[in-house]
Amino acid sequence: MSNESAVLPARSPLLPDRHPQRDLFVCDILDAVPKADMASMENPVFSLSTKPDMRTRRYERGENWIQIAPSRQGLATVHDRDILIYCISQCIGALNEGRKVSRHVRFKAHDLLVATNRQTSGRGYELLRDALRRLKGTEIETSIRQGGKEHLSAFGLISAFEIVRETRDGRMLDVEITLADWVFDAIENNNVLTLNRQYFFLRKPLERRLYEIARKHCGAQPVWKIGLELLRDKCGSSSRVKEFRRLLGKIIDDDGQHDHMPDYTFTMAEDIVIVRPKKSTRQNGVPLQLSSLCLAPDTHEGARRLAPGWDIHYLEEEWRAWVLKKVISVKNPDKHFLAFCKRRGAHKR
Incomplete structure (x- = not known):
């Protein structure tokens, strides 16, 4: 093996952007x-x-x-x-x-x-x-x-x-x-x-499925845990547990090298899989955590009344991104989010 071939960069786990210039x-x-x-x-x-x-x-x-x-x-x-x-x-x-x-x-x-x-x-x-x-x-x-x-x-x-x-x-x-x-x-x-x-750039079907499960179950929580065998079943994998552990470990290693998995990190502790949102970039020296912006279960109902016709889950993500970008100190996430939805609803009307 030549010295040149020995230093070739590792192949990206992501698909290439097939349409960088769109009509x-x-x-x-x-x-x-x-x-x-x-x-x-x-x-x-x-x-x-x-x-x-x-x-x-x-x-x-x-x-x-x-x-x-x-x-x-x-x-x-x-x-x-x-x-x-x-x-x-x-x-x-x-x-x-x-x-x-x-x-x-x-x-x-x-x-x-x-x-x-x-x-x-x-x-x-x-x-x-x-x-x-x-x-x-x-x-x-x-x-x-x-x-x-x-x-x-x-x-x-x-x-x-x-x-x-x-x-x-x-x-x-x-x-x-x-x-x-x-x-x-x-x-x-x-x-x-x-x-x-x-999501559309993830090459492996298992990577896409893992992201879906993390998005659904972890969301903006600081951490979510699941047993390895149950995660295998939720993924729909036909692999034995040992092989599934190996496949998941390869994805975790690839993400550690390429940071290609969107939004969430996966780690394993024996037969427990731990999912966390990826940390937000530090802004103005302040570490921002999505976990501080958790909403009560009934807040979405109030938001729908204030912003009829809007996709509330989209508004929630827009609100979170705005809070993080502006480094806003939110003491009452539910009240703050409802005020945000009220402004959106009034703007649409």
Whole structure:
């Protein structure tokens, strides 16, 4: 081995930015804040496999259970989820602007590929078509409540899709998706959470799933702990515990070297996994901690009354970022946040 090859930089665990220069006419679409529904962040709906996954899986937690069955194309994957994130984001963005939304969502295929950092070559369109088929074919049966409803019948992740128009070389242009009731209920009831845009740059399916779980369960808490075996089950991993420990350890080591995991750090203490928000940058010499900005459970209800039509979770993140940027001393986070929402609501009216 030559001296030159010995000092080659380590390969980044992130995907490259495939679209550093974006078309101006789609900027407003691409800037929609990424959103995901909470139920599939909580439960292992999507397969981690990069090969066709033909297993039927069932998960039970207390009174809740969920069963996921594949079609002949296999289970929908974590990367297929990009399509649902894009559709949910567009719908929430429209609701925040006071526009009506429908479970029938139409978009330009190119816009979705760019917004989710997917390749726009012919292969990119083929992969999008395959993802639509898996989303349509994957069948869910669950007792999980969402939006005040309990779903006990089987349904797909999308109810239908149609490629509306194709160019002469076979690339799809317009796509129309009919979202499943389960997904649309989450949109109508705002049962969604904002994702970091770097999510679309995470290369490994397990990295994406770990981020979703941390975002859902840790949020802005100073720390969240979970057993290794339970985390494996929540990820939907088919690996044995020993192998899952190795895979997680590799991600932790990569993050220590590249700081590529968005928002959260993961550590292991024997068979306990510890998740913490990444520390905010010190400003004016003062260490800022998100943990000091925790809100009471009923504060969101008050915020919705003060800022009707707004995505409250987005407002909460905007408020936190503003407080941290301005180094504001917040003595009463709930009162401070409600005042922030009141100003936003008055501005919108």
